[in-house]
Amino acid sequence: MIISLGSIIFCFGIILLLSIYLILVMRAKNIIFIKENKIVFIGIIFILVRILIPFNFPFTVTIPVTNVMPEITDFFWIDIGKYNIYTYFLLIWAVGAEIKIVLLIMRQYKIYKAMGRISELQKNEEYTQLCDKVDKNIEILVAPINGSPRILGIFHPRIILPEYILNLPEKYVDDVLRHEFQHYKNHDLWLVCLLRILVCLYWWNPFIYILQDKLMLIMELDSDMMILEEGDEEKKIDYAECLVIISKIIASDEANIFHEAGIALFQKKSILRLRIERIIAFEKKSGHKSKIFKKISSFLIAVFVFASLILVPEAYNISGAEPEETFDITPENAYLEEENGEFKLYFDGEYLMTMEHIDEDFKDLPIY
Numbered sequence: 001m002i003i004s005l006g007s008i009i010f011c012f013g014i015i016l017l018l019s020i021y022l023i024l025v026m027r028a029k030n031i032i033f034i035k036e037n038k039i040v041f042i043g044i045i046f047i048l049v050r051i052l053i054p055f056n057f058p059f060t061v062t063i064p065v066t067n068v069m070p071e072i073t074d075f076f077w078i079d080i081g082k083y084n085i086y087t088y089f090l091l092i093w094a095v096g097a098e099i100k101i102v103l104l105i106m107r108q109y110k111i112y113k114a115m116g117r118i119s120e121l122q123k124n125e126e127y128t129q130l131c132d133k134v135d136k137n138i139e140i141l142v143a144p145i146n147g148s149p150r151i152l153g154i155f156h157p158r159i160i161l162p163e164y165i166l167n168l169p170e171k172y173v174d175d176v177l178r179h180e181f182q183h184y185k186n187h188d189l190w191l192v193c194l195l196r197i198l199v200c201l202y203w204w205n206p207f208i209y210i211l212q213d214k215l216m217l218i219m220e221l222d223s224d225m226m227i228l229e230e231g232d233e234e235k236k237i238d239y240a241e242c243l244v245i246i247s248k249i250i251a252s253d254e255a256n257i258f259h260e261a262g263i264a265l266f267q268k269k270s271i272l273r274l275r276i277e278r279i280i281a282f283e284k285k286s287g288h289k290s291k292i293f294k295k296i297s298s299f300l301i302a303v304f305v306f307a308s309l310i311l312v313p314e315a316y317n318i319s320g321a322e323p324e325e326t327f328d329i330t331p332e333n334a335y336l337e338e339e340n341g342e343f344k345l346y347f348d349g350e351y352l353m354t355m356e357h358i359d360e361d362f363k364d365l366p367i368y
Contacts, residue, residue, distance in 0.1 A: 004055075004342055004356050005076055005086060006062065006312045009069070011054045014308050015207045018047060021300060022214035043301035044215075048194055050308040052201065057309075062356060065313045073354055077344075086340060093204060100200035111261045115141075115158070138184060140177070142166065145258065148250055151180040152262025154189050160258055164249055172242040175227065176265060182223035183263045191215065192263055216267050221278055228282045240279045247272050312356070329362070336367045343367070 076086035139158045151159050159180045165173055183189065195212045202208040228236055247266060266272070329347060336358065337344040345352045345362065355362070 004312070005073060006069075006356060007054050007060075009072065010308075010312050011051045011202075012205060012207070014047060014051060014304065015202065015205060015211055018044070018304065019207050019210045019214060021304075022211065022218065025218065025297070026214065043298075043305050045191065045194070047301075047304055047308050048191075048198060050305075052194070052198060059310070060312050061310050063311055063313050069313055070353075077339075077354070084339075090340075096203050097201050100203050101197075104196060104200055107260065111152070111258065114258075138181075143258070146250060147258065148246070148264040148266040149176050149180060150258060150262045150264040151183050151189065152258070154193060157184055157189065160262075165246075168242075168245065171238060172245065175239050175242045176246070178227050178230075179223045179265060180263075182226050183219065186219070186222065188219045188223075188263055191219070213268075216263075217271060217274075219263065220267065220271070221275065224275055224279055225282060228279065236279050236282060240276050243272060243275060243279075329365070331364055331366060334362075334365055336362065336365050338367055 076089065077084050080088065137157065139156075140161060141158055142161050142163055145160075145162050146164065147162055149159065149161050149165055151157060159177065161173075161176070165176060195215060199208055199212055224239070227239060231239070243265075250266060329345075334345065334347045336355075337346060341356075343355045343358055345355065345365075358365075358367075
């Protein structure tokens, strides 16, 4: 496997297309994305893992691209001093990713230590009994913070409840706990972990942040909708009121050790209006509309999965020639130059194209 400019550009494009897809998905109402589209969700996970590995595989099929791609490739091969732009780009990318990953690890370590030493974090036995109905390994801890309730911990999940939550009516407390339970049942914590690693890796790509925000929002909306499936029309009003009340309480939220940990009930208070609108408009049965959504989503994700695994664009800047203008490439008039795992083809001393693998037609050419 080699890391090439083509695979990097392709992963960039997949992130962009997946972000656009999720933006369009957000327009669909009364759809529980994860529960009703498990195959699609698995496909998204597969794509995210593929993006995490921006390399060409032995079975990768390269697609010659004659427009834009050659110009981009030529730009990255411009020499500045001892190395070309592509080499500097990889170096800056690697250093930035290492810094982001180190900061992420340090933040997670501080959270882990805080969980063990902050005496104010007390296990609430009464509400832990509710957790037992879902999974006995989940703990509920009460903390003296004025932030959002949240669930964190992949291997040892805990729900952090701010003290003010226990002063709310019991039905609201139940709603908060059930919301966080849904994240656990949907395995959202694993997806969040993968997203944060991707953000560290592709820190330079603005679309990775859009992708992260949209997936996080979809997870929140899914948890909301799955709670409403268990209730009636009155439940919708109660749940909407619960979110509004908590949103007002955390309006003056100050950053704390758990500020960026796990999945919060409110990742961004700015999306409260959207969540309330979806809650009020929710209907348990979407019937035909849901089936159409599944088919379209499954098709699009299948295309994304296939493309992300098999295809990689390759710059090809040999313009179409007339029969009388064709020429033979032989070891006497052409050669290959290896650089950063790729091969540049030169004919009569002039650069023609860059290849990621040596084609059969060029296997006899000398390599320098």
